[in-house]
Amino acid sequence: MNHERSGDLYDRALSVLPGGVNSSVRAAIEPYPPFADHGEGGHLIDADGNRYVDWVMGLGPLLLGHDLPEQVQSEIQRHASAGPMYGMPTEIEVEHAEFVARHVPSVEMLRFVNSGTEATVSATRLARGYTGRNKIVVMQGSYHGANDSTLVEGDVDERGPSTAGIPAEFAEHTIPVPFNDPEAATEAFEKHGDDIAAVLVEPILANKGIVHPVDGYHETLRDLCDDYGSLLIWDEVITGFRVGGLGCAQSKFDIDPDVTTFGKIIGGGFPVGAIGGKSEIISQFTPSGDVFQAGTFSGHPVTMAAGLETLRFAAENDVYEHVNSLGEKLRSGLTEIVREQAPAYTVAGTDSMFKLIFTREGPADVSDTCSGGCQQDESCPRFDYCPKTGADVAAVETDRWRRRFWPAMKEQGIFLSQNQFESQFVSYGHTEEDVEETLAAYREAL
Template sequence: MNHDRSRELYDRALSVLAGGVNSSVRATRPYPFFVERGDGAHVVDADGNRYVDYAMGYGPLLYGHDPPESVQSAVQRYASQGPMYGAPTEVEVEHAEFVARHVPSVEMLRFVNSGTEATVSAVRLARGYTGRDKVVVMRGGYHGAQESTLVEARGDSTDTHPSSPGIPESFADHTIAVPFNDAEAVTEVFAEHGDDIAAVLTEPILGNTAIVRPVDGFHETLRDLCDEYGSLLVFDEVITGFRVGGLQCAQGKFGVTPDLTTFGKIIGGGFPVGAVGGRAEIVEQFTPSGDVFQSGTFSGHPVTMAAGHEYLTYAAENDVYDHVNRLGEKLRSGITDIVEEQAPEYTVVGTDSMFKTVFTREAPETFEDHCEAGCEQRESCPRYDHCPKTGADVGAADTERWERVFWQEMKERGVFLTANQFEAQFVSYAHTDEDVEKTLEAYKETL
């Protein structure tokens, strides 16, 4: 493939954009390809190269790059009527009603402008509602670029420190990081700090550290501890919302109902969005009905609300989840077969329309009775002791090989994957069986 035009654009970008990009994950080596346009399940770059796209905007594009006609019509209609008003519109009420009708935890919402803004607001709300300061998060979890959760623990300790320059140590003093899937560790934390913990904030599935599913009983333990100590359980469903578990989201799939849920990505139909939803008595603590300040110029933007509402309405009335989940399973099953033959130490992960291959370093002695379409954290599986259960497990994989070799080779074969070992990948309604077969052939050649 020729990438001359992308190289030229990146050279220009380095002069005017920090690192040449506007989001750090886009800075692929040696330079990113620049997208000119999307086409269904594909993107075409500035040099005319065409790729099967599994980044899907890092999750928002449930329908790929050609959303249903009803979505496009709604976007055009609302954009033509005026960009925004600084006043409420009917469509934001309709969108909130739809979400509250389908998601188990949601009685009331506040729309914001990004997943980061949603988690920032949820943490502030939890602290304001409980009158407590401490927040428990999962190591390897990601909740956006906010000071309260950009923390890291040293060794096995819960002693947390900022994970980025520019964050005062005092922010990390109120955040406790525990390993995902470690019920014993989080129980010990509550035994020591329970009366000071405002909330546990977790992704139902670690989605920015490959795709790590919960072991049986882990989320139930979090729910029980929060109930016992009067803390709030907050699910960050920015990635999993309306992708895992269909319209009920991951909380419906796992059967655990949080007190608050944060949303982003799909809920905005491909436009910038975030939301905080949950029990009415909690969400009503936001101003103006309560005292916890939250506000935003672009919150509930009519074009975003229209796109998001039509996105979800179309999914409710058509076979969207049947299609994407079937293709997701086909991809994971096919990659599992390839891995078993060519790289048995690797682990295929994912669920519904999400998938990833983690370059783990150890394999079991047998593959008999293994999970056939992505790790399910099933104790009877011979891979159970080898598959990733925490963010650290994913970090210990051969992450450099993914970024420096595998991603590059897949790109040259016309398959656009997320750029590192950690970010999840997605199937869209626009993908076809032919796309999956092409992708599996590329995996076979590359691995």
């Protein structure tokens, strides 16, 4: 493959954009990232004209793939040419909020913002304002965006910022606990319960290789929040309208969070976020309450149109059947390959998410392999080796992924997330042929 033009663009980018990019993970692979030119269905064409089967899908938002259906495109264009924004409320914001509230069990009311980061920032402020407490419990190694309250590492006893630029005193208010460890969460509440405003957790850790909850874990967090008067915030920025279909992951796991953060799919490919939940809590945002929240672009008509029409299209067509069935084919195909070629690796995912986890946990020569689409099933032969926390996955072979595996897939025309911790996503634009081509490439690359 020729990557000359991407190389030239990267050289230019380096002098005007830090690291050559506007989001760190885009340049995780050396020597430089391919620059995108356009998309077609489940495929992406780069600046040199190379075609890839694209399993990144914009890091999750593109549920329908790169070719938006006519009904989505025409609504985007109608709203883009009508203003395109006003600094006034519009009907489309109300319609979008009504759609989400109708389908997501715990959501009665929501506030739209412009990114998943903004959603988790506002949700933590809301929880602090609502409870009058300061501390937030998060999962070690989880990702909730570029949020000063969640970029924290350590444990219940000692913690600090995980990046330069966040005051240590600030990080003191965030308590990281290991995912899937009910005792650690209980201990955090025993020590700090009266100061804990909220637990912020993804239903499935989707930025750490995909780690599923063990049985009863979310129920424990729900009970702890109820017992101590803290809020349970589910971050469904990735899982929202992907896992569990239109009801989101909370309908699949049958858990009722107090607050849910959304992003990605609900903007149909345009910048978006939202904080949803019970009216009593969400109405604490200004102007009906006293927790300040505002944004020039929030509820932007073009974003609202793209997101709402995407969700309507998904409701009226076989979108979830299609993406989930291809997801299942990818996970079972990968499991077969792993069984033959790389038994120590784990295949994880659910619905339209899939991931091969390069874990060093466990023996490399086991004959029993992961049963596929890891759901923390205790009867699976690899249950003990399947990652339970974000930290388990963080011990993976970064170099092997970045220097060998990812480039080997790319050279075969398969585009995976550049960061080895992130999930891959199936879209409505993908086909059975894309799945076959991808599995053949995995076989070769492994």
